[in-house]
Amino acid sequence: MPEIHAARRNALRALLDQDGLDALLVTDLVNIRYLTGFTGSNAALLVRTAGEDGTVFCTDGRYTTQSSVEVPDLERVLDRASANALVAKSNEHADRYRRTGFESQHVSVEQYETLKDLAEGVTFDRAPGLVERLRLVKDEAEVAALREACAVADRALADLIAHGGLRAGRTEREVARDLENRMLDHGSSGPSFESIVAAGANSAIPHHRPTDAVLAAGDFVKLDFGAVVDGYHSDMTRTLVLGEPAGWQRELYDLVRRSQAAGRAALAPGADVTAVDAAARTVIEEAGHGSEFSHGLGHGVGLDVHEAPSLSTTGVGTLSAGMAVTVEPGVYLAGRGGVRIEDTLVVRDGDPELLTLSSKELVVV
């Protein structure tokens, strides 16, 4: 899709132009993938504001073939020290790159010192978050990848349940591995993040790592996991009960489910991210469990599993159509158990598009 990447570079140029920059040195690999399609582990990209002439991509010799396929449309340099090589290149035409921005939230202080030392006639300006700003709103190709990543996770969970993979006697670790293998079967390139499988009292730990703890009848089992398709990450949580739920479990589940529905309903273009958080949080606070919902409501997802915007009490900004976010309230009763329900959605004009399609009934396995 070279035309998509060219369009993204043009959108970036508009931002550079606004900031009075002649170029941007892009060193974050995820941002480089977004702007070029390159998926290797070493690269740098110099985007010239004036256009593709003078926009240069660099990777090393390991990726000669791969980069010629993935990045057929840009001038290319092969050098292991990719960012430094592009600075050397820009020195040859310093008039084109006089004021070059750099990704100051990714570049270390040492790297920056090196860049400054190498530059001749070019100054480097802090320019954090420009590509990230573009990545906030997904195009339809990105949404398609996210939709598929969510579907893969949905299918894996359905398989796990259908094949009796969630049963008393198995360890959290076994369940996590089973689920991850099923995602691979359905086309995930790897887990979106370290899967969480938390049984019984462990379900009250928001970010629990799977252990050798054994699932038992009557347990809440919280599963937080995701798949990766074409570099795009899904993120979902379901909480289930092994056997017949107790009254307190039904109550807790129903509360979180209502909160989650309220959060989803608040997703609309123009909504302030703190207002979306509040819509879900209020439901839990009114039930007297506010202090047991100890994290934000959600976050953006895309080429990174956690990206902007942050739907939380301290988040900043408003939603736009095309943003992909999670909605994941939870209530955690220490020593007893917890419930979290999480979907990935896309903000749309009108109702948001739900990408996570697994049932949100309190599935009794």
Place this chain on the structure above:
Amino acid sequence: MPEIHAARRNALRALLDQDGLDALLVTDLVNIRYLTGFTGSNAALLVRTAGEDGTVFCTDGRYTTQSSVEVPDLERVLDRASANALVAKSNEHADRYRRTGFESQHVSVEQYETLKDLAEGVTFDRAPGLVERLRLVKDEAEVAALREACAVADRALADLIAHGGLRAGRTEREVARDLENRMLDHGSSGPSFESIVAAGANSAIPHHRPTDAVLAAGDFVKLDFGAVVDGYHSDMTRTLVLGEPAGWQRELYDLVRRSQAAGRAALAPGADVTAVDAAARTVIEEAGHGSEFSHGLGHGVGLDVHEAPSLSTTGVGTLSAGMAVTVEPGVYLAGRGGVRIEDTLVVRDGDPELLTLSSKELVVV
């Protein structure tokens, strides 16, 4: 093992003292794990040169319980903005932290600006690589973890072969997954890095990602993989032939094997890292394949899968007893196939200790 971590912090203090620093703000999570034992995903550590009084650890509320178990011996602050919280803390006793070093090879330019803005009466000095310098030489507890990580990878490969997992008709991806699952069975907490399984002509690509390419009779199959035990990474490569090897395959294999043996034999305290690389490289160059050995000979392994020292033509420094390194020459004949053989070893007084024990015969599967 709180006493091990306390001893490491004392060793760090000796380096801080040499540099005239009153403290070091440690923000790299791997370095924090090395100095404290903490394994969570958010932390910062302020090590005061004068001693444990005034040495403060910070993580967030998700890790309240975990950090009290893993880091029982340090003053603790709970705050999501961990580094910033420690700067605020140091402001309360600026006289103790007057000149504080920071990990300038890890801290971004934006983070550094924030730290400077928050500091009152404390200056931040660039202090790259101090903890990494300590991590170069492994203690016996670290070697034990590396030994086990290497053994897990050895066992997984033996299982894979014994169960017919390497056979014509399987895809590279299937083999990689099988191997990774067997490492998990033997106690790995996850793959040490993205496993390489490269069949036939793909074996000539040094860093090939497993694809749906199918293994065929007569193929070289190159497997580069590792396990993680207690945070320590192993790294090994074996190249095998499916069926009877052709003459050129035997020749190529024998060449790489002799090169690898020469590299291992050169591992000794005091050896220059470029000399170790040269010992192995000369063997390949003399056979006329120098240009087809397109990477360095090896690298340090430990809490990171790639760490110092670099055994390469551009590496700097000499070896010491207790360093753990890989030795991994390769020759890659584009379009035909390639061979790499890699072990992990520990430099010792006298002969190095070989941690990777799998056979280096040209195993014919």
